[in-house]
Amino acid sequence: MKIKILVLGGGTGGLVAANKIKKLLGNDVEVTLVDKNAYHEFMPAYPWVALGMREPDQIRRPFSNLEKRGINFIQATVESIDPANNKVKTSVGDITYDYLIVSLGVEPMPLPVKENYAPWSLEGALNLREAIKKFKGGKVVVGVSSLYYPCPPAPFEVAGQIEFALKVKGIRGKSMIEVFHFHPLPLAPMGPVIAGKIMEILKSKNITFHGSFEPIAFENGKVKAKDGREIEYDLLVLVPSFAPNKVVRESPLAGPNGFPEVDKITFRSIRFPNVFVIGDVVNGSLMLPPAGVVAHFQGEYVAGVIVSDLKGAYIGEPFNPVAMCIMDFGDNAILPQCSFDKVLAGTGMPSCGVMAVGKWVRIAKILFEGFWFATLIE
Numbered sequence: 001m002k003i004k005i006l007v008l009g010g011g012t013g014g015l016v017a018a019n020k021i022k023k024l025l026g027n028d029v030e031v032t033l034v035d036k037n038a039y040h041e042f043m044p045a046y047p048w049v050a051l052g053m054r055e056p057d058q059i060r061r062p063f064s065n066l067e068k069r070g071i072n073f074i075q076a077t078v079e080s081i082d083p084a085n086n087k088v089k090t091s092v093g094d095i096t097y098d099y100l101i102v103s104l105g106v107e108p109m110p111l112p113v114k115e116n117y118a119p120w121s122l123e124g125a126l127n128l129r130e131a132i133k134k135f136k137g138g139k140v141v142v143g144v145s146s147l148y149y150p151c152p153p154a155p156f157e158v159a160g161q162i163e164f165a166l167k168v169k170g171i172r173g174k175s176m177i178e179v180f181h182f183h184p185l186p187l188a189p190m191g192p193v194i195a196g197k198i199m200e201i202l203k204s205k206n207i208t209f210h211g212s213f214e215p216i217a218f219e220n221g222k223v224k225a226k227d228g229r230e231i232e233y234d235l236l237v238l239v240p241s242f243a244p245n246k247v248v249r250e251s252p253l254a255g256p257n258g259f260p261e262v263d264k265i266t267f268r269s270i271r272f273p274n275v276f277v278i279g280d281v282v283n284g285s286l287m288l289p290p291a292g293v294v295a296h297f298q299g300e301y302v303a304g305v306i307v308s309d310l311k312g313a314y315i316g317e318p319f320n321p322v323a324m325c326i327m328d329f330g331d332n333a334i335l336p337q338c339s340f341d342k343v344l345a346g347t348g349m350p351s352c353g354v355m356a357v358g359k360w361v362r363i364a365k366i367l368f369e370g371f372w373f374a375t376l377i378e
């Protein structure tokens, strides 16, 4: 009988894990991926949709493509996880497994404002595109509702891309762009080198940064901070706050703080050894950033851990706890990188640096998008 591997979530972590395990074990395993959506979306390209560089169909691929790779796809909503009985309840019935990989991501909390212009979803990206089309000049403000959202660098990228778009539209002279964030400097936890470089880029684009800004109220076209500061806006791009996926939060995998409890070396559930949890849904509790690159490396790594379980001896790629993100500012780009080895070991802070800066760095992001689809879902 084939070993049944069930993957919940076809985002970054789940898609990588399903592909890797099928590649490593071929016909010895039956790999099934469950997602509520029919399409895998490449989230780093949402801002490109907002700015008209991509149409939705260019940044997504149907999960049905996975059948060509020998991976079964079931479109269904996961309703609950029953790890004591190796079973998952979904909208189309129960599914049993021998091994379970959970990569269900995070989910947005309701926004404190009416309109969602944040390209943290395809819907938000398309709303922002419409708003920019109608924008005739004024003040655009980009900010975050909380510290917990996927891709910490993305708000700065989005502000940079909007700045460039307004230049192209010919209304930059009539517009102001400002960014607010809880941190005192952009990406402050990554250290002064990265923060300094991003500040330099924002200044070169005449984008004002408001640091240590904790928003508490949004009224009459103004956002008010806890310390009394106020910023007026004509167009507000507010990144929602996110929480670990509800199904996981409410499952026996979760600990008291709502995050699933896993071994820090293998991402194996501490109570259910045939269950692994990776990606944004768990990384907040491991002090790892909610970033696709981390979910990607975890996906490859847990596939190897399962192969090791099944074959007795298999040393795959070691988990590489690095986060890197090409920040595309429209007419400039930067590639910051951080290693989280010391963070995972509990011995120190992330060690970070800037790997590259310049217009050409944008090309690497565009090439990566093509590589992503070609190697995983085409």
Ligand SMILES: Cc1cc2nc3c(=O)[nH]c(=O)nc-3n(C[C@H](O)[C@H](O)[C@H](O)COP(=O)(O)OP(=O)(O)OC[C@H]3O[C@@H](n4cnc5c(N)ncnc54)[C@H](O)[C@@H]3O)c2cc1C
Residues within 6 Å of the ligand: 008, 009, 010, 011, 012, 013, 014, 034, 035, 036, 037, 043, 044, 045, 046, 047, 076, 077, 078, 079, 103, 104, 105, 106, 119, 120, 121, 150, 151, 154, 245, 247, 278, 279, 280, 281, 290, 291, 292, 293, 294, 295, 324, 325, 326
């Ligand atoms: C604007 C933006 C830009 C970004 N840029 C970068 C970048 O440049 N570099 C980088 O490293 N990261 C980037 N990221 C972050 C990256 O996309 C995420 O960190 C990554 O996708 C997380 O992977 P995951 O597998 O944990 O979750 P996700 O990719 O969010 O996948 C979760 C999947 O689970 C499915 N799902 C959820 N609940 C259920 C349910 N109940 N039933 C069935 N299916 C369900 C969802 O449909 C989804 O497909 C960016 C994110 C955004 C929003």
